[in-house]
Amino acid sequence: MEEEEEEEEARGFLARFVGEFPAALEEDSRLPISPLSRKASLEELHGESLELGLRLLAARGAPAGLGALLCQAALFQLLQSDLSPFHCPQEAVANGEEEQQVVLVLSEAVQRLFLNKLIAVATTWHHNLPKLPPAPARLLRCSVHAIKNTRRKMEDKHVVLPEFNQLFGLQDGVDRAYYAVFDGHGGVDAATYAATHLHVVLSKERTLQSDAAAAFKSAFKRTDETFKDKSKRERLRSGTTGVAVLIQGQELAVAWLGDSQAVLVRRGQDVTLMDPHKPDREDEKRRIEDLGGCITFMGCWRVNGTYAVSRAIGDFDQKPYVSGDADCSLTPLLGNEDYVLLACDGFFDAVKPSEVPHLVLEALRQLGDADGGGDSSREQRAVGLRVAQKLVAHAKAGGSSDNITVLVVFLRPPEQLLVPDVTTGTPEAKRRSASQDEPQQ
The missing domain is CATH 3.60.40.10 (PPM-type phosphatase domain)
Structure with a gap:
């Protein structure tokens, strides 16, 4: 019975979310939520994308477990993408006596891509909800x-x-x-x-x-x-x-x-x-x-x-x-x-x-x-x-x-x-x- 209730709650949220975002965000459209930074390193992109996705979904009442799964799936797809079009000119960052080149990306452009991945995953799951992994055994x-x-x-x-x-x-x-x-x-x-x-x-x-x-x-x-x-x-x-x-x-x-x-x-x-x-x-x-x-x-x-x-x-x-x-x-x-x-x-x-x-x-x-x-x-x-x-x-x-x-x-x-x-x-x-x-x- 508990699994059925969780599945029904997930379906209800996905229907509402897809209703709000029926298509991908257009290139020049304003993001529905602001990124944490203007530029981010490739290493920082992981945390900033998850933070942004969780914040967006929580504001719309997503079940916490479903929100985490959606973000994880969308981030996986993002990291498989070619992000080179979003690279900033390389900047030298002092590190002791050496300087290392850090690859930075334009956060707004990359996060638009991430949100579009999130919308795509949500749309797919709305039409065909996969079997969700069980919730943690200990719900605290x-x-x-x-x-x-x-x-x-x-x-x-x-x-x-x-x-x-x-x-x-x-x-x-x-x-x-x-x-x-x-x-x-x-x-x-x-x-x-x-x-x-x-x-x-x-x-x-x-x-x-x-x-x-x-x-x-x-x-x-x-x-x-x-x-x-x-x-x-x-x-x-x-x-x-x-x-x-x-x-x-x-x-x-x-x-x-x-x-x-x-x-x-x-x-x-x-x-x-x-x-x-x-x-x-x-x-x-x-x-x-x-x-x-x-x-x-x-x-x-x-x-x-x-x-x-x-x-x-x-x-x-x-x-x-x-x-x-x-x-x-x-x-x-x-x-x-x-x-x-x-x-x-x-x-x-x-x-x-x-x-x-x-x-x-x-x-x-x-x-x-x-x-x-x-x-x-x-x-x-x-x-x-x-x-x-x-x-x-x-x-x-x-x-x-x-x-x-x-x-x-x-x-x-x-x-x-x-x-x-x-x-x-x-x-x-x-x-x-x-x-x-x-x-x-």
Whole structure:
């Protein structure tokens, strides 16, 4: 029955989409959605096309799994095409003492071609819908909320991608879901770049299945390197911290740069996954000083009197003091995990990780009471989806003036978190009695 409902939903969306786009976009027509950049390298084209396609489809209510499959099919066709007519004159990009020629393409022209591939795939599927691959075995609910707060600009970005395998055509039988929060500074360019490309680079890592930690570290490093090339071409000056989670089979991989954080809650108790990179952390301070840099206090601890983070994508004027090397931890999933929370420092400046379990539990209770304790699955789902909004409001009321992004990935249905544990009687007792399992570093 569930498969029939998914197929009916897919057919309904495809009919609406083909009705809106009955033919290919004409050469001089305005695109229905703006590309991220004016020019892109061939390597960047992968991420920018997927981002654009997913954004277009999501705005029109596409089922997430179908949207990922459509984009993957359209991108495959795009990459088989001759893109040489869209090449820009080659530009020399300084790389240390050498210069390398980078092939750039005109984004608008190439993305028009990509969208036409997308329209063609949708039209074909509308007339003859192929058998869609099954949805992930573990369907995780996610609650996310982000605010600019009192800052002049919003420089946070986040990614919610439970359809990781469908988007990249991975068919090895291992379920994967990806989530990330990026906290930009000095502009939003670095955060936007990381949110567009990191998961794409990660999907191409050969060690993804055998060694997720190595794959994550390599993906962060490569993303930093390609953003450096873009920054030189376009004279960008910005950086971003980031925390990313890959749920791969029965393993939770968490990778991070800087002071954005992830917290796992198991049976009501927080489990330490990571130690954020801050300039005054003893090993970070020693690393920076060994390189010839310094840590100074100017309202907060700063690297060489500039950035308040010791590791980031970007910030190339302070490399290598501000390192682009990510850390990663691996934690086995035992089946008794409640959720994993990702957030930027705008949240954790006002909330300690140890406070997260109580705050989430209170948010679920308040939202459940406000909804009158509804029993329908739709009402229960709505309660879980609004948890992040409550957490963001709490951090703001607690004095945070920074951008705030909170993303909660429920590893079991949120309504179950309010059910007393049979061995302890109450959620609070359950929280106190649960034992912590430390992740592998």
